[in-house]
Every structure is written in C-alpha cells, then in structure tokens.
Amino acid sequence: MIAVVDYGVGNLFSLRSSLRFIGAESCVTADPETLIKADKLILPGVGAFGDAAAKLRQSGLDQVVIEEAKGGKPLLGICLGMQLLFEKSLEYGEHAGLGLLKGRVVPMEGTLPSELKIPHIGWNALHITRQSPLLRYVREGDCVYFVHSFYAADCGESLIATAEYGAALTAAVQQGNVMGCQFHPEKSGRVGLNILRAFCEEEQEMKSEE
Amino acid sequence: MITKRIIPCLDVRDGRVVKGVNFEGLSDVSSPVELARHYSESGADELVFYDITASYEGRALFTDILRQVAETIFIPLTVGGGINTIEDFDRVLKCGADKVSVNSGAIRNPALIGEAAKKYGDQCVVLSVDVKRVDGEFRVFAKGGRVDTGMEAIGWIRRCVENGAGEVVLNSIDTDGVKRGFDLEMLAAVCEAVRVPVIASGGAGGVEDFVTLFKTLPAVDAGLAASIFHFGEVTIPELKAALKQEGIPVRLTI
Numbered sequence: 001m002i003a004v005v006d007y008g009v010g011n012l013f014s015l016r017s018s019l020r021f022i023g024a025e026s027c028v029t030a031d032p033e034t035l036i037k038a039d040k041l042i043l044p045g046v047g048a049f050g051d052a053a054a055k056l057r058q059s060g061l062d063q064v065v066i067e068e069a070k071g072g073k074p075l076l077g078i079c080l081g082m083q084l085l086f087e088k089s090l091e092y093g094e095h096a097g098l099g100l101l102k103g104r105v106v107p108m109e110g111t112l113p114s115e116l117k118i119p120h121i122g123w124n125a126l127h128i129t130r131q132s133p134l135l136r137y138v139r140e141g142d143c144v145y146f147v148h149s150f151y152a153a154d155c156g157e158s159l160i161a162t163a164e165y166g167a168a169l170t171a172a173v174q175q176g177n178v179m180g181c182q183f184h185p186e187k188s189g190r191v192g193l194n195i196l197r198a199f200c201e202e203e204q205e206m207k208s209e210e
Numbered sequence: 211m212i213t214k215r216i217i218p219c220l221d222v223r224d225g226r227v228v229k230g231v232n233f234e235g236l237s238d239v240s241s242p243v244e245l246a247r248h249y250s251e252s253g254a255d256e257l258v259f260y261d262i263t264a265s266y267e268g269r270a271l272f273t274d275i276l277r278q279v280a281e282t283i284f285i286p287l288t289v290g291g292g293i294n295t296i297e298d299f300d301r302v303l304k305c306g307a308d309k310v311s312v313n314s315g316a317i318r319n320p321a322l323i324g325e326a327a328k329k330y331g332d333q334c335v336v337l338s339v340d341v342k343r344v345d346g347e348f349r350v351f352a353k354g355g356r357v358d359t360g361m362e363a364i365g366w367i368r369r370c371v372e373n374g375a376g377e378v379v380l381n382s383i384d385t386d387g388v389k390r391g392f393d394l395e396m397l398a399a400v401c402e403a404v405r406v407p408v409i410a411s412g413g414a415g416g417v418e419d420f421v422t423l424f425k426t427l428p429a430v431d432a433g434l435a436a437s438i439f440h441f442g443e444v445t446i447p448e449l450k451a452a453l454k455q456e457g458i459p460v461r462l463t464i
Contacts, residue, residue, distance in 0.1 A: 011303055011304070013280060013303075013304065013305070013306045014280060014284065014306055014308070017280060017281045017282075017284075017306065018284050020281070021281070021282065021284070046331060046333075047331055117405050117406060117407060117431075118405070119332075119333060119376070120212070121333060121376070121377070121407055121431075122212050122213060122215055122255075122407070122431060122432075123212070123213045123215065123255055123461040124211065124212045124213065125211065125213070125461075143213060143461035143462075145285070145286060147333045164211050165211075165212060186284055187284060187285060187286050187308065188284070188285075189250065189284055189285050189463065190463070192284060193284060
C-alpha cells in the first residue's frame, strides 16, 4: 500500500488516478497509523513552501514522515513535496524543510538569465547525472512536465537528473530510500508513469543501489 | 531546453466533441475520451477542453467526461468555457483539470483572476482572450468573439497578468478560421507586454504555420489548434518531426 500524505495542499486527483492506472494500491491519508503501516509514502505539494511546511508541521505529520524515512521506508516527494525534503527554502523569507536531504531551495528570479520566463512551465528534457532506481526506465533526453518558480540547489550526491533552463536545474533526486521529482510524473505521460512505476515496484529493487 | 508545446483544442457540447473528426482506429470520433487518448498517444503536449454547453445538464455531463479523461490521460489538461466564479474553478479542478481558462468571466468580473490565483496559484489560471483589430487598435471581444467590449487588448492582458493570470491564450479573430497562419503581429505585441507563457491560437492551416510561428517569434511557447488536427489535415507526429528538423525544440514521444 502506498500512502499519499494528505496535509491539505494541492489537488490529488491526477496523482491518485495515475497510481490507479499503473495498478498500484494507494490511499490518501492524514492518519499517522496508516502512514506508519504503509509500504511507501508519497509527499505531494503545490503552492508556497512556507505555507506547506507550516501545514505539515501543524498536522504533526512532518515527524511521522521524517521517522518513517529515517527508518528506511521509501519516500517520494513531488514538486513542492520534493522541495520540502531539503534543509531549507529561501522562498519569501527563510523556512525550514524536513532536512532529509542536503540542499536548499532558491528562487529563479534573480539567479536565472532575465530573458527566461518564470515559472519554468512546460515539457523539458531530463539530463541524467547519475544512474538511480527511480529513473531506471528513463532515457537521457526524455521530457517531463514542470511547473515551478523555485528550485533546489547544492543537492550534492542526491542529484540524479537536471533540466536545462538557463542553468542545470535540479529535476530529480535520490539518496537511498528518499526520492524526489521537481516535475509532475503524474502529468508527464508515459515517461512519468514509468517513474511512478519504478517507485511502486518492489522494495528490494529500490534499494539495489547500495 | 524547454520545448514548444502543441495543443489540440476540443470543443465539447452535451458530452460530444463538436467539430467533425475522422480518424482511423477511432470507434467513436466524437467521444472526447477517445479523441483525447488519440491525441495523447500521438504526442500532444497538453489538451484544452472548452465546454460550450448552455444547459445545467450539459455542464454536469462535461465534468463527468472531464473526470473520465483525467483518469486515463496523464498530460496537462486545461478547461475553459462557462468559468465565471470560484465555484466553477473548484468544480473542474476537482474533476482533474490542471489549469482553468477564463475569458468572458474575467471581463464580467475582473476580480475573478486575482481571487482564483490567490486560491489555486498563478500556474492554474489561464487568460483566454479573443482579439480583433478595430480602428487601428487591438480590441478585446467577448461572448465567443461576437461582442466588442471596447477595451484595448494589450492593456487588458497586462492587467490580467498582473492580477495573477499565469498564461495567456491569444486567439486572433482576424486570422481564426482563415488557415493562413497565426497572427504574428498581434502575438509579438502580447509577447512584448507580458513575461508569462503565450499560447498562439487562430489561423493554423498547416505544418509551415507552426514552423513560421516559432521561428519568427521565439517568445511564443505553444501553438493551439482545433480543426486541422480534428480533420487530420495535420498529424502531431508529422508536425513535431517538421519542427525538430527546423531546429525547434519539441518533445518527441515515439
């Protein structure tokens, strides 16, 4: 069972539909017990980092997610959910993240060439920087769908793919059982469904990296 | 590198796609679900559904169909038509839409865009605008392009973007249906005015029109069309192959 963490942000219709489509059993829940019993967790998210981090903390689910991830449970953050995995974000102030991965979230505004439109929205090609279980069905240059105005920087060893948009933006990360996609796999056609499939497949395979 | 998007647009009335379609292998050519699947498999980067139903029953049928599409097709879906209130946003977003396009609803209630952007984020709100040249200026038209609002278009688009519209679909009434190419002059003026993605609509007659569009105006992010795709005059794989050959970045799925 895959549990999608429900902390009151974002529309989960497509994520649930895509999991159902690939045959994965999933539930959307805010119940700590269900999250603890689940085989894997997905942390979704859209909107502002500060709001989302606050909601996650108020619900108390932040600690559940951190403990489960530290205990080795596979965790996939999507979009803002990926950004939350890092230590902190500089989106409108400074906000602490879950601190499961090294790195920080920074604005595109002011750091990318000024002629580029912000948000970075649309289909962009993945450049794979390191082989990983999460992207094992992805080919170099496959396109996925992005919508974001902030990006993760200084991710160090967790970086597994980038997308070129004025800079090599962090597109996906994996460090053992903790994974994240800046793009929306549930909106990225066949390529995205295969990424979700890779995440949902057997745990042994997921950990084969070590 | 970010790719240029190709977006087929489906007008839906009483649960059926309105314009005539004819594809091999499609058992029901006016089924929005089948047509959406066909386009998604051909490499469409996004789909736009316009609800042109007038009745309450038709509206319920539309959201039902939207749900069916969103359960089986995993590319971005934009929904427009009859979006006048925050409740309308809510209704279609709950059924799987990713973005909501407002046109006359924003003209009637200019606060709508700001309210929706605050609630759902700028990325969710698409301004769709029908523009026609009148007395030497670009003029906004309402009600499906039938009524001259008297508003100058570039200023209107700029205001809507300031209020939170995250994308602009520019439909030129002057070139729409003529099939002689997109309205490059009008598009250039809009690209000059705003920094959000601009989607060209109205006038595509063939593959060359998309090539010309993206070569002449690199600031345009996407090309939208309906009938040339529905009638099979242009297929998405051939269109993308031609764009790629011209050095325009596109997403290839096959």
